[in-house]
Amino acid sequence: MIKTADEIKAIRESCSIVAGVLSYIEKFLKPGITTLEVDNLVEEYIISKGAYPAFKGYKVHKNTFPASSCISVNEEVVHGIPGSRKLLEGDIVSIDVGVKKNNFMGMGLKHLQ
Numbered sequence: 325m326i327k328t329a330d331e332i333k334a335i336r337e338s339c340s341i342v343a344g345v346l347s348y349i350e351k352f353l354k355p356g357i358t359t360l361e362v363d364n365l366v367e368e369y370i371i372s373k374g375a376y377p378a379f380k381g382y383k384v385h386k387n388t389f390p391a392s393s394c395i396s397v398n399e400e401v402v403h404g405i406p407g408s409r410k411l412l413e414g415d416i417v418s419i420d421v422g423v424k425k426n427n428f429m430g431m432g433l434k435h436l437q
Contacts, residue, residue: 331428334425334426334427334428335428335429335430337425337426337428337430338375338423338424338425338426338428338429338430339423339430339432340430341370341373341375341423341425341430342421342422342423342430342431342432343432344369344373345366345369345370345421345423346419346421346432346434348365348369349362349365349366349369349419350434350436352365353411353417353436354411355410355411355412355413356410356411357410357411358406358407358408358409358410358411359395359397359404359406359407359408359409359411360391360406360407360408362393362395362406362411362419363391363392363393363395363406364392366392366393366419366421367380367392367393370392370421370423373423373425374425375423375424375425376423376424376425377391377392377393377421377422377423377424378422378423378424378429378431379391379392379393379394379420379421379422380392389405390405391405391406392421393406393419393420393421394418394419394420394421395417395418395419395420396417396418396420397409397411397415397416397417397418398415398416400418402418402420403420404418414437415437416435416436416437417435417436417437418433418434418435418436419433419434419436420432420433421433
């Protein structure tokens with residue numbers, strides 16, 4: 325399917341918000357912060373841009389994803405659900421974010437240490 329110039333612009337805007345939140349969140353990834361606190365910051369950022377966290381409420385069969393991002397630490401492969409786990413010095417953190425705005429999606433993943 326070929327997208328119109330306006331559709332491409334909308335997709336680019338969603339992707340720009342993803343890039344922005346992944347850059348923004350880096351400064352908060354310090355020992356002691358929980359993955360749920362990180363997720364809350366991700367959600368606040370996305371909403372502040374007039375968008376919606378695409379993962380939140382996503383349903384697969386009877387399961388609904390409860391968070392705005394997937395945060396995986398060290399041994400967790402992908403799609404970690406944010407919670408009470410506190411980050412430690414030296415942790416490798418993967419943050420996967422999806423953004424929906426104007427009915428178009430942008431998604432991205434970043435690995436940080």
